Amino acid sequence: MVEQDKSRGGRCARRQWWAEPTLQLAALVLPCLCAACAASQQEALKTSRGDQMIAEYFRAEIGNLRDSCLADVKSLQDWQQKRQIYRKELFEMLGLDPLPEKTDLKPVITGRVEHNEFTVENIHFQSRPGLYVTGNLYIPKNLEKAAPAILYVCGHSPVKKDQISYGNKTAYQHHGAWFARNGYVCLVIDTLQMGEIEGIHHGTYRYKMWWWNCRGYSPAGVEAWNCIRALDYLQTRSEVDAEKIGVTGRSGGGAYSWWTAALDERIKVAVPVAGITDLQNHVVDGCVEGHCDCMYIVNTYRWDYPLVAALVAPRALLISCRTFSCSRMTPSSGKMVSLSLFEIRSARGATRAATKG
Ligand SMILES: [Zn+2]
DSSP: OOOOOTTTOTTTHHHHHHHHHHHHHHHHOOOOOOOHHHHHHHHHHOHHHHHHHHHHHHHHHHHHHHHHHHTTOOOOOHHHHHHHHHHHHHHTTTOOSOOOOOOOOOOOEEEEEESSSEEEEEEEEEEEEEEEEEEEEEEEEEEOEEEEEEEEOOOOOEEEEETOOGGGGGGGHHHHHHHHHHOOOEEOOTTTTSSSOOOOOOOOSSOOOTHHHHTTTOOOHHHHHHHHHHHHHTTTTTEEEEEEEEEEEETTTHHHOOOOOOOTTTTEEEEEEOOOOOHHIIIIGGGGGGGGGGGGOTTOOOTTTTHHHHHHTSSSSSBBTTTSSSSSSSOOOTTHHHIIIIIIIIITTOOOOHHHH
């Protein structure tokens, strides 16, 4: 679950932003503080009507985006023609177009832990020169052949002790262990914000770095890039069947799971757990106010999120989320999945067999 930063204030913070200039202007031009003046100032500070108008505007805009999402796809042929265009748009909205050069990963194994059922390797690699990604690789004992692999991507669970960050992978180690016990190689990687080498991806969420959006930057793109490079690393390992790789993760990891699955077809199955929803839930329900930059694209092309799910098809996608367990982040209805998969694969005449190719 994404931690809540009470100081950020969501809607309250925006009210102050509107209200402060009004207050400062009033202090300059009104020399007296008589009761009438005070009443007038109180009246000027009322923003409920403006808030309501903005909410109505967003509600209407979200309705437009929801209705236009995938409306241009009338057949499987339409989708096959447009899929790569949409994928290119997603790369761009994540700041990954043009795609960075795939430089030498320079992987290093810094230690091993032996368990009766699996081995855990402590690793790091460089997704770009100098951009270190730290992780743990869980390998089942006594593998007789290359095994299917899972990239597990972490949510917002920092693990720190005595000012040392052990990385959020530490909080999710039970998932790595579970996959290894069940025959999968599992790579669990840290995020920018909460890794062993701590960076920043809480730009607007915590630090009011609104220029990130203005400059087209979202840390979601860096997290997605690190995931793509993690796939590159998994495919270098002899223990891994390179044709059988899946991705899963919770909260922020849920978001990275489906960014990565939508961008990279090496992912054969994706199970984002929480961290994924639609614009209605994000904007109209106010979910966006409590969630982190790493969960959002810079929405240049005015997408709604069923398009992300659509880009995973025809590969398997299971969206997993429990109501109340995801900081209210729950798709407003099953429409997100039905829009992207049902309409493309079934309702518009495309057969399952046709889409498998
Ligand atoms: Zn985040």
